[in-house]
Amino acid sequence: MAVEFTGEAVGEMSVEGRMTLCNMVIEMGGKNGIVEPDLKTARYLGAGTLNVDSSLRSDADARYDETLVCDASTLEPMVACPYTVDNVKPLSEIARVEVDQVLIGSCTNGRLEDLRIAASILQGKRVKEGVRALVIPASQRVYFDALNEGLIATFLKADALVCNPACGPCYGGHLGLLGADEVCVSTSNRNFVGRMGHPKSKVYLASPATAAASAITGRITDPRQLED
Numbered sequence: 233m234a235v236e237f238t239g240e241a242v243g244e245m246s247v248e249g250r251m252t253l254c255n256m257v258i259e260m261g262g263k264n265g266i267v268e269p270d271l272k273t274a275r276y277l278g279a280g281t282l283n284v285d286s287s288l289r290s291d292a293d294a295r296y297d298e299t300l301v302c303d304a305s306t307l308e309p310m311v312a313c314p315y316t317v318d319n320v321k322p323l324s325e326i327a328r329v330e331v332d333q334v335l336i337g338s339c340t341n342g343r344l345e346d347l348r349i350a351a352s353i354l355q356g357k358r359v360k361e362g363v364r365a366l367v368i369p370a371s372q373r374v375y376f377d378a379l380n381e382g383l384i385a386t387f388l389k390a391d392a393l394v395c396n397p398a399c400g401p402c403y404g405g406h407l408g409l410l411g412a413d414e415v416c417v418s419t420s421n422r423n424f425v426g427r428m429g430h431p432k433s434k435v436y437l438a439s440p441a442t443a444a445a446s447a448i449t450g451r452i453t454d455p456r457q458l459e460d
Contacts (some may be wrong), residue, residue, distance in 0.1 A: 236382030241304060242267055248343040255340055255421060259317045281337045309454055311417075312437035315425045321455050323442060333416040334359075334447040335428075336440055337395075338402040341419035342388040344377050346440040351383040353444035353455055354390040365392040366408045368400040390449070406458035410435070417446045 240251065246258050250267040256267030267273075269288050309323040323427070336342070336350045336367035341414070345368065359365040367387045369375040378384050387394050393407070401408035402420035410416055418428070424437035441455035448458065 236353055238268060243270060243272075246343055247272060251343075254338050256317070285333060288396075309439060309442050309456075311442065311452065312423055314423055314434040314436065317421070317423060317437060323452065324436075327378070327452055327454060329415065329436070329452045331365070331417050331446055331451060333408060333410065333412040335368070335401060335408060335416060335418040335420060335442050336392075336443050336447075337338075337366065337370065337400060338418075338420035339370050339399070340421040341440050342368055342370035342374065344374050344381075346419065347374070347378045347383050348381070349369040350440040350444040351378075352387040353441060353458060354392065354448065355386055357390055357448050359391045359447045363447055363450050365390070365447040366395055366400065367392050368395045369397045372397050372419050401427075404428055417443050417452060419443050442460070 242253075245253070245267075254265035254267060266288065268290070271401050282427075297441050300437055310380050311323050311326055312322050313319045313326060336346070340415060348365070350367070364389075369378055375384075385395055395407055398406055398408045399412070401416075401419070402422070408416075408428070410433035412432040414428045414430070414433045415437050416428060416433065418435050419438065420428075420435075420438070426433075428435050436451070436452060439455075442453070443452040445455035445458050
């Protein structure tokens with residue numbers, strides 16, 4: 233099954249955001265996820281003008297088994313609870329769950345726009361004592377861009393640990409592996425049993441904003457509560 237994402241909201245979404253959307257389509261039962269290329273896609277690729285293969289577009293007379301419409305503007309922040317990515321609940325239903333670690337990064341939500349969001353929340357604040365906060369840029373390019381924008385300095389001043397670009401603990405390697413019964417709020421893409429360490433650990437998947445807010449309070453927190 234292929235999944236095609238269309239609509240005004242998708243058109244306004246950054247290319248990085250579209251990548252995340254397509255990355256997670258497998259969890260919807262799809263084998264392939266596509267956002268139709270547009271001018272934004274061409275600019276991202278350095279083409280300057282829209283010049284992409286027409287085969288990446290659906291035929292004008294294409295027929296679909298089902299068309300789903302989702303108004304994301306009506307949703308409150310959501311969190312995927314252990315131990316599957318489709319165990320999704322509104323943040324208000326699980327708020328105040330205490331956390332041992334926060335991971336901001338991975339290929340899913342470790343791009344520059346994600347780090348900007350997290351840094352804007354951590355600016356002038358500190359990670360709660362006893363909480364480990366890891367920031368892992370998705371690539372070396374993202375790392376350098378974040379460094380040039382001062383985002384890395386913001387993370388360090390907030391007592392977060394900035395790691396080298398890598399998958400990190402997302403797949404159970406590198407820094408940040410979880411011990412038994414430890415809880416992590418992560419911006420990564422999977423939260424299966426033992427995914428980030430001990431099989432008795434728990435991983436909650438959330439946005440960079442929710443992850444950053446949770447690092448400050450030491451519990452799963454709605455980032456809107458920290459707005460001035």
